[in-house]
Amino acid sequence: xxxxxxxxxxxxxxxxxxxxxxxxxxxxxxxxxxxxxxxxxxxxxxxxxxxxxxxxxxxxxxxxxxxxxxxxxxxxxxxxxxxxxxxxxxxxxxxxxxxxxxxxxxxxxxxxxxxxxxxxxxxxxxxxxxxxxxxxxxxxxxxxxxxxxxxxxxxxxxxxxxxxxxxxxxxxxxxxxxxxxxxxxxxxxxxxxxxxxxxxxxxxxxxxxxxxxxxxxx
Amino acid sequence: xxxxxxxxxxxxxxxxxxxxxxxxxxxxxxxxxxxxxxxxxxxxxxxxxxxxxxxxxxxxxxxxxxxxxxxxxxxxxxxxxxxxxxxxxxxxxxxxxxxxxxxxxxxxxxxxxxxxxxxxxxxxxxxxxxxxxxxxxxxxxxxxxxxxxxxxxxxxxxxxxxxxxxxxxxxxxxxxxxxxxxxxxxxxxxxxxxxxxxxxxxxxxxxxxxxxxxxxxxxxxxxxxxxxxxxxxxxxxxxxxxxxxxxxxxxxxxxxxxxxxxxxxxxxxxxxxxxxxxxxxxxxxxxxxxxxxxxxxxxxxxxxxxxxxxxxxxxxxxxxxxxxxxxxxxxxxxxxxxxxxxxxxxxxxxxxxxxxxxxxxxxxxxxxxxxxxxxxxxxxxxxxxxxxxxxxxxxxxxxxxxxxxxxxxxxxxxxxxxxxxxxxxxxxxxxxxxxxxxxxxxxxxxxxxxxxxxxxxxxxxxx
Numbered sequence: 129x130x131x132x133x134x135x136x137x138x139x140x141x142x143x144x145x146x147x148x149x150x151x152x153x154x155x156x157x158x159x160x161x162x163x164x165x166x167x168x169x170x171x172x173x174x175x176x177x178x179x180x181x182x183x184x185x186x187x188x189x190x191x192x193x194x195x196x197x198x199x200x201x202x203x204x205x206x207x208x209x210x211x212x213x214x215x216x217x218x219x220x221x222x223x224x225x226x227x228x229x230x231x232x233x234x235x236x237x238x239x240x241x242x243x244x245x246x247x248x249x250x251x252x253x254x255x256x257x258x259x260x261x262x263x264x265x266x267x268x269x270x271x272x273x274x275x276x277x278x279x280x281x282x283x284x285x286x287x288x289x290x291x292x293x294x295x296x297x298x299x300x301x302x303x304x305x306x307x308x309x310x311x312x313x314x315x316x317x318x319x320x321x322x323x324x325x326x327x328x329x330x331x332x333x334x335x336x337x338x339x340x341x342x343x344x345x346x
Numbered sequence: 347x348x349x350x351x352x353x354x355x356x357x358x359x360x361x362x363x364x365x366x367x368x369x370x371x372x373x374x375x376x377x378x379x380x381x382x383x384x385x386x387x388x389x390x391x392x393x394x395x396x397x398x399x400x401x402x403x404x405x406x407x408x409x410x411x412x413x414x415x416x417x418x419x420x421x422x423x424x425x426x427x428x429x430x431x432x433x434x435x436x437x438x439x440x441x442x443x444x445x446x447x448x449x450x451x452x453x454x455x456x457x458x459x460x461x462x463x464x465x466x467x468x469x470x471x472x473x474x475x476x477x478x479x480x481x482x483x484x485x486x487x488x489x490x491x492x493x494x495x496x497x498x499x500x501x502x503x504x505x506x507x508x509x510x511x512x513x514x515x516x517x518x519x520x521x522x523x524x525x526x527x528x529x530x531x532x533x534x535x536x537x538x539x540x541x542x543x544x545x546x547x548x549x550x551x552x553x554x555x556x557x558x559x560x561x562x563x564x565x566x567x568x569x570x571x572x573x574x575x576x577x578x579x580x581x582x583x584x585x586x587x588x589x590x591x592x593x594x595x596x597x598x599x600x601x602x603x604x605x606x607x608x609x610x611x612x613x614x615x616x617x618x619x620x621x622x623x624x625x626x627x628x629x630x631x632x633x634x635x636x637x638x639x640x641x642x643x644x645x646x647x648x649x650x651x652x653x654x655x656x657x658x659x660x661x662x663x664x665x666x667x668x669x670x671x672x673x674x675x676x677x678x679x680x681x682x683x684x685x686x687x688x689x690x691x692x693x694x695x696x697x698x699x700x701x702x703x704x705x706x707x708x709x710x711x712x713x714x715x716x717x718x719x720x721x722x723x724x725x726x727x728x729x730x731x732x733x734x735x736x737x738x739x740x741x742x743x744x745x746x747x748x749x750x751x752x753x754x755x756x757x758x759x760x761x762x763x764x765x766x767x768x769x770x771x772x773x774x775x776x777x778x779x780x781x782x783x784x785x786x787x788x789x790x791x792x793x794x795x796x797x798x799x800x801x802x803x804x805x806x807x808x809x
Contacts, residue, residue, distance in 0.1 A: 211408075289407045289408065289491075290407045291406070291407045291408065320493070323497060323500070324403070324500075327500045327503075327504060330504055331503070331504055331507050334504075334507050334508050334511050335450065335454050335507065335511060337511075338450070338454040338455065338456055338511030338512060339453075339454040341456055341512075342454055342455065342456050
């Protein structure tokens with residue numbers, strides 16, 4: 129019977145390190161999401177129902193208050209998503225995206241619902257979503273529905289892939305359109321753990337089984 | 347394994363003539379016989395592979411910023427058919443997956459014989475895997491997604507580990523690797539040929555090239571240079587050169603496509619792969635055209651569904667089946683002229699499409715390499731914190747790239763027509779050769795028109 133040599137142990141160790149290497153970085157949440165901002169005396173708080181934010185559908189909540197901390201329940205609120213960091217936020221929001229009013233004008237007026245489930249409407253820049261084609265869309269725009277609490281607005285934002293994103297929030301209060309941008313960091317989906325974990329496990333089992341069978345064979 | 351003593355006893359026989367054998371070059375021969383060949387290249391590609399995998403799995407999520415995507419799909423994939431044309435299956439000798447298979451085999455390999463079903467249906471399995479991967483690429487966006495590309499690599503890695511752990515030699519490369527199937531076909535047109543010297547091999551009784559010696563293992567792709575007629579399964583790894591005690595192995599340059607002219611046993615599955623590759627090139631081109639969205643919309647209206655799985659699968663099937671049907675039609679017409687059956691015609695002349703396959707494959711990927719080539723540098727610079735914004739990744743303007751594509755297609759068609767002519771001449775003698783291969787000439791011209799038409803339309807970027 130052939131004994132397990134130090135070379136075999138070294139090989140298995142190297143394989144283990146190579147196969148698992150970097151996974152910590154892959155799933156580390158490097159994001160710090162600022163979620164409260166103020167514009168012209170209005171305080172906007174952006175949050176997500178689940179954390180960390182991951183690619184796919186994410187429930188977006190916005191709380192709108194005035195300077196006296198009174199909730200504002202009569203605003204028209206929309207949000208758009210664009211890839212990038214805060215350095216380019218202003219130019220992106222100002223140049224590429226319509227205001228909440230413009231977005232709303234494109235939609236049926238009866239589409240707003242106070243349903244707590246939060247009906248959302250997505251206007252896609254392209255005809256096909258990323259899930260359909262595997263290609264990434266340029267922008268996603270949603271109109272938020274009023275939530276159960278005063279000053280609360282809800283919607284579901286589909287984020288195509290991980291990375292740094294900017295969420296532009298536009299709201300119209302008493303005819304005035306206001307805009308503010310929040311940077312968010314979207315982490316890798318947890319399912320990737322499963323893919324890498326399964327890969328690692330299957331390969332280790334195969335190598336282990338082959339090693340055992342070879343010893344018996346010899 | 348054969349011991350060193352028996353090898354040394356045979357060393358006395360030396361080549362006596364200079365006949366275009368590249369191994370007559372002492373420097374090259376010494377390098378190929380050294381332990382550095384192909385190890386030096388293997389470690390280089392393995393290092394690059396580790397960087398690529400790291401980038402694909404944990405690097406930037408967007409293909410545009412990912413070095414792994416750039417190295418794989420903008421640099422390596424366009425270069426690979428060129429390598430096959432120039433050096434045959436040399437890539438397979440230095441492929442990182444093969445290196446991994448060797449390593450696994452060395453430490454835990456069971457070295458069991460290749461399963462019979464793989465031996466029997468290997469090429470069909472490769473055909474199926476190739477089609478499946480191409481379909482998956484489009485449906486799941488593998489090329490556009492670094493993570494998707496990474497998962498594909500992980501899947502291939504698992505297959506390689508299983509194969510290396512249980513089966514002998516490079517069973518994976520010979521019977522399962524989709525790229526191995528592609529390279530096998532392309533290598534038939536390659537300019538590099540490795541063969542044994544018949545006079546020397548006929549006297550040999552030890553078959554060191556196949557069995558292996560202390561110098562090197564036996565042929566990893568189960569080939570026996572003594573009887574080898576094709577380069578489809580030779581990866582020029584040099585093991586037989588190291589092992590042969592008679593200096594019988596010759597490495598020569600040959601006219602591209604020459605091997606296709608006189609194939610003794612053309613196989614229907616090999617011919618099928620050739621023609622399927624043409625379909626795959628069609629799909630790759632069509633889906634990158636700006637007109638693709640219009641085609642999709644039309645299909646959505648016709649089928650009444652917006653499911654991309656459905657619409658793409660229909661397109662994919664149609665693009666695959668068109669070249670197969672066209673070849674079948676040509677074979678059906680030709681059988682009336684040459685007397686062979688439809689299947690015999692299909693198998694014999696299917697291989698003639700390979701030069702056009704290579705030309706279309708290179709032509710398509712040339713666009714990515716030349717229009718996006720600098721992205722390799724940009725994404726590499728980004729690793730060191732040097733972000734490049736707003737600069738074009740193009741190495742050449744689109745007009746010049748198009749001209750190169752047209753030239754390639756014309757060369758490919760010329761190669762295919764000439765190959766069909768030579769096959770006809772080899773099989774049916776001198777009389778009426780032109781008439782007997784005419785249906786195939788028409789087919790090649792038709793495929794040329796389709797390819798040129800596709801290259802004339804604007805194409806989308808990969809990065």
